[in-house]
Amino acid sequence: MTDTLPSRRxxxxxxxxxxxxxxxxxxxxAATAGFHxxxxxxxxxxxxxxLIVLITSFRTFxxxxxxxxxxxxxTFTFDTYAQAxxxxxxxxxxxxxxxxxxxxxxxxxxxxxxxxxxxxRFKIPFRRTILLIMLxxxxxxxxxxxxxxTRITQQIDVYDTLGALIAVQIAFGLGFYTFVxxxxxxxxPHELQEAATLDGAGVGRxxxxxxxxxxxxxxxxxxxxxxxxxxxxxxxxxxxxxxxEKLPITAAVLSLQGQYVSSWSVIAAATVVAAIxxxxxxxxxxxxxxxxxxxxxxx
Amino acid sequence: MTISTPVRGxxxxxxxxxxxxxxxxxxxxxxxxxxxxxxxQGISLSFLRWNGIxxxxxxxxxxxxxxxxxxxxxxxxxxxxxxxxLFGGISFLAGLGVALLFQSERRGVAIYRTAxxxxxxxxxxxxxxxxxxFFQPNGVLNxxxxxxxxxxxxxxxxxDSDTALYAVIVAALWREIGYVMVLFIAGLKALDPSVQEAxxxxxxxxxxxxxxxxxxxxxxxxxxxxxxxxxxxxRSFDIVWAMTGGGPYHSTELLSTYMFSTAFSSHxxxxxxxxxxxxxxxxxxxxxxxLVRALSEEKES
Numbered sequence: 001m002t003d004t005l006p007s008r009r010x011x012x013x014x015x016x017x018x019x020x021x022x023x024x025x026x027x028x029x030a031a032t033a034g035f036h037x038x039x040x041x042x043x044x045x046x047x048x049x050x051l052i053v054l055i056t057s058f059r060t061f062x063x064x065x066x067x068x069x070x071x072x073x074x075t076f077t078f079d080t081y082a083q084a085x086x087x088x089x090x091x092x093x094x095x096x097x098x099x100x101x102x103x104x105x106x107x108x109x110x111x112x113x114x115x116x117x118x119x120x121r122f123k124i125p126f127r128r129t130i131l132l133i134m135l136x137x138x139x140x141x142x143x144x145x146x147x148x149x150t151r152i153t154q155q156i157d158v159y160d161t162l163g164a165l166i167a168v169q170i171a172f173g174l175g176f177y178t179f180v181x182x183x184x185x186x187x188x189p190h191e192l193q194e195a196a197t198l199d200g201a202g203v204g205r206x207x208x209x210x211x212x213x214x215x216x217x218x219x220x221x222x223x224x225x226x227x228x229x230x231x232x233x234x235x236x237x238x239x240x241x242x243x244x245e246k247l248p249i250t251a252a253v254l255s256l257q258g259q260y261v262s263s264w265s266v267i268a269a270a271t272v273v274a275a276i277x278x279x280x281x282x283x284x285x286x287x288x289x290x291x292x293x294x295x296x297x298x299x
Numbered sequence: 300m301t302i303s304t305p306v307r308g309x310x311x312x313x314x315x316x317x318x319x320x321x322x323x324x325x326x327x328x329x330x331x332x333x334x335x336x337x338x339x340q341g342i343s344l345s346f347l348r349w350n351g352i353x354x355x356x357x358x359x360x361x362x363x364x365x366x367x368x369x370x371x372x373x374x375x376x377x378x379x380x381x382x383x384x385l386f387g388g389i390s391f392l393a394g395l396g397v398a399l400l401f402q403s404e405r406r407g408v409a410i411y412r413t414a415x416x417x418x419x420x421x422x423x424x425x426x427x428x429x430x431x432x433f434f435q436p437n438g439v440l441n442x443x444x445x446x447x448x449x450x451x452x453x454x455x456x457x458x459d460s461d462t463a464l465y466a467v468i469v470a471a472l473w474r475e476i477g478y479v480m481v482l483f484i485a486g487l488k489a490l491d492p493s494v495q496e497a498x499x500x501x502x503x504x505x506x507x508x509x510x511x512x513x514x515x516x517x518x519x520x521x522x523x524x525x526x527x528x529x530x531x532x533x534r535s536f537d538i539v540w541a542m543t544g545g546g547p548y549h550s551t552e553l554l555s556t557y558m559f560s561t562a563f564s565s566h567x568x569x570x571x572x573x574x575x576x577x578x579x580x581x582x583x584x585x586x587x588x589x590l591v592r593a594l595s596e597e598k599e600s
Contacts, residue, residue, distance in 0.1 A: 038400065039407055043414035049429045049473065050417070052439055056432060069432055070442035111326040118323035122315035130327060132590050137334040139586045141534055143558045143575040147344060147568050148337035151351075171333020174326050179593070203318040232422030234537040239563070250424045254541055257428060264432055271428040275421050282420040290416070293478060294485035 057081070057268035064265050080269040084256065088270050092245060093252035094277070099162050100237075100248055101230045104169045105223055111170065112177035112222075113215060117207050119178070120185040121193060131182055138175030145172070146239050153240060160242045168240065169230055177222055184218040185211060221292030224285035228278040249274045345572035355569070362573035371549050372574065375557040378464055379581075382535060382553060386468050386475065387528040393472070394479025394524070399509070401480070402487045412484075416477030423474070427541030430470035431457070457543055460550035467542050467551055471535065479524055486520030487513070522592060529585045533578055554578050 055073055056064060063075040084090060115134070119127045149168055153159040158167075188211060196206050212219075234250045241247055244255070253267075253274045260266050282289055345362055349355035366372045397415055401408050418426060433439045434456035441453040456466045490513070498512045514521075536555040539545060545556040554574055562571035 035400070035405075036407060039411040042397065043411050046414040046418070046473070046477075049433055049439075053429050053432055065437075068437055068442040069435070070439045070446070111329065114322040115326035118315075118319045122319045124315060124319065124323060127323075128594065130323065132594060134327060134330055135593060136586060136590055137330050137338075139530060139582070139589060140334065140338055141530075141555075141575065141578045141582050143534075143536075143555055143578050144341045145334065145337045146559070146575070147562050147572055148340035149333075151340075152337060168333060171329050174330045175334075178326065203316050203322075207322070228420050232424070234422065234424050234540065235559075239559075250422050250537075253428065254424050257431070257541075264435070264437075267428060268432065271425050275425045278420045278422070282417075289420075290481055293416075293419070293481045 053268045053271055056265050057272050059265050061263055061265055069264060080265045081273070084266050084270040084273065087259070087266070088252055088256035089245070090249065090252065090270060090273050093247055093249040094273070096162060096246060097231055097248035097250075097277070100165050100169070101227060104166050104173070104230045105226050107166075108170045108173045108177055108226065109219055109223055112174050113181055113212060113219065114207070115174070115178045116181035116185050117211055120182045121190075121206075121211065131179060134175040135179045136175070138172065138179075142172070142235060146235075150239060159240065160246065162241075162246060165236055165240050168236055169233070173226060173229075177226070180222060181215060181218055184215055188214050217288070217291075220285060221288040224281055224289040225292035227281050228289075231278050231281075249277075341572050341575055344569055345576045347569040347572075349568045350566045351568050352566075358569065362570050363577075365570070366573060366577065371552060371557060372554075374549050375552040375554045375574075376577075378550075378552055379533070379554045381464065382468065383529065383532040385465075386471050386535070387525075387532050389468075389472055390475040390479050390528055391524060393476045395483050397476065398480045398483030398487060399513075402484050412477075412480070415480055418474040419478050419481075421474065423471075423537035424541045426470055426474050427538050430466070430473070431542060433470075434466045458547055460548050463543050463547060464551045467539055470542065471538050474538075475528075475531070479528070482524050482527070483517070483520060486517050490516050519592070522588075526585050526589045526592075530582060530589075533582050533585075554581075 052069065056069055057080055058076050058078070059073045060075040060077050060079070063073065067074065118124060119131055124130070145168075150159065153161075153164045158164040192210055192214075193206055196210050201209070231248075232250060233248075234254065237248050237251050241251070244252075247255070253270045256270050257267050346357060346359060347355040348358045348362070401412050401415075421429070431438075435441075436455050436458075438456075440456065444450065444453045454462060456462050494512055494516070495508060498508045503512070534555065535553060536559065539551055539553055539556050540559070543551040545552040545560060549557075554577060558571050558574040558578065561567050561574060565571075
């Protein structure tokens with residue numbers, strides 16, 4: 001353990017009152033070794049599928065066909081990406097995904113923040129009921145809505161448009177976001193709002209200049225989380241969209257799989273492309289993202 | 300609005316400005332039009348026979364009675380039950396296990412946690428494709444089995460009615476366990492460490508501390524995790540659709556996939572709506588308990 005001691009001192013503040021336990025007993029060392037062995041085994045098992053797909057995506061068709069997916073790669077190529085990019089129309093698909101995801105996330109957060117603001121900061125009659133009804137809407141199984149929403153979009157002639165997809169995703173997501181933001185906004189001290197009111201600020205200014213900035217952590221967490229949710233959705237897009245040029249990346253990659261059943265390296269390349277945007281959001285907003293996962297469920 | 304009035308009294312009388320109602324009502328109406336109105340339509344559609352083009356005929360509860368003599372529906376119902384037990388149950392136990400293992404900050408733990416929850420950011424389609432490469436006839440699993448001399452064990456995992464459902468569940472678990480772990484770690488971190496310490500002082504073993512101290516304290520998180528897993532199980536669609544499409548021979552059919560293909564391939568809209576209502580009825584107990592919890596927590600604070 002001597003070799004790890006210096007860095008250990010830097011990272012871990014040693015708890016002072018328990019020196020007896022820390023004096024490297026053999027059992028403790030065995031427990032540490034067991035802990036890391038388990039941890040490493042789990043990590044390898046979890047990373048391995050990702051790694052295999054990543055490696056496969058750079059191998060030629062012949063290499064995979066001859067030596068199998070699990071073999072050591074003998075080739076390295078970018079052709080798989082070129083092929084997936086062209087055949088799968090991945091660029092337009094990525095653009096479609098962004099066209100749907102960004103407005104959906106921004107508008108849902110804005111609308112949910114407005115509702116949460118009204119419900120949490122003012123004595124609106126039946127506010128608790130309104131909040132719970134909104135939350136209940138988000139808990140409904142999506143399957144209930146598929147047929148009626150498809151019908152409505154056909155009746156008002158917006159079926160097979162990205163706009164319809166955005167509208168549905170906003171309506172469906174609102175309840176949950178409102179619930180989470182409500183819980184967050186309620187913890188903001190009332191004095192701030194009262195001071196602003198006395199200064200003559202109207203409701204709109206209080207919302208935009210006082211409450212919204214203070215809600216930023218929750219908005220960031222929900223934003224990162226909902227980006228991946230909307231970006232990754234498959235069910236609504238295959239329900240409401242028909243033309244292949246409008247499909248977002250999830251659906252496009254899935255239909256590419258149908259065409260290239262045996263060409264695993266091309267499918268792997270498309271899979272990697274489809275995974276990149278949400279991975280970037282995750283890496284950039286890692287802290288918010290993990291906080292967001294626990295939001296609304298643990299207080 | 301005079302400054303001298305006591306704050307509490309003033310608030311009770313004060314009617315919020317009209318803009319506040321607009322801020323609340325606009326989102327509420329969007330949800331009402333986009334969610335509640337279609338949901339009610341979905342219920343009424345379930346009493347019709349309709350292909351979406353011709354005239355609809357009212358058939359009363361016949362769609363529902365037909366369901367129970369429909370072997371595919373019964374398979375889907377059984378598979379959904381298996382899904383809840385295996386996907387939900389294993390996610391719960393494994394998620395709790397890794398949360399307990401990786402709850403405290405120590406060397407290396409950040410990497411282990413990242414490995415477990417990285418799959419959450421991938422779409423279920425990406426997950427399906429990753430695991431497709433694993434379970435394919437020429438995939439990783441068969442390659443490995445061949446290499447270690449277990450050729451007899453190789454099979455077309457996703458094309459075999461006996462194994463397809465379990466193969467899909469493995470893929471779904473890979474993505475869910477990390478999520479459950481995050482929920483439990485957040486819950487564990489909120490616990491008061493002095494209670495643990497007191498139990499330790501009293502000579503409680505690690506198992507006793509877990510069983511009689513940690514677990515009861517985690518109760519509300521546990522309820523949330525169970526609700527999330529039940530709702531997720533009933534909603535599960537993408538991963539099955541992307542890996543098997545419900546086949547082979549409906550062996551991986553869940554209520555959600557059967558509802559989808561009934562609606563959009565067979566165009567039996569009334570019948571599909573009835574399946575959707577069954578999913579709703581199964582979910583309703585969970586939804587209500589979740590709401591009751593949300594309400595009581597709301598009142599508490």
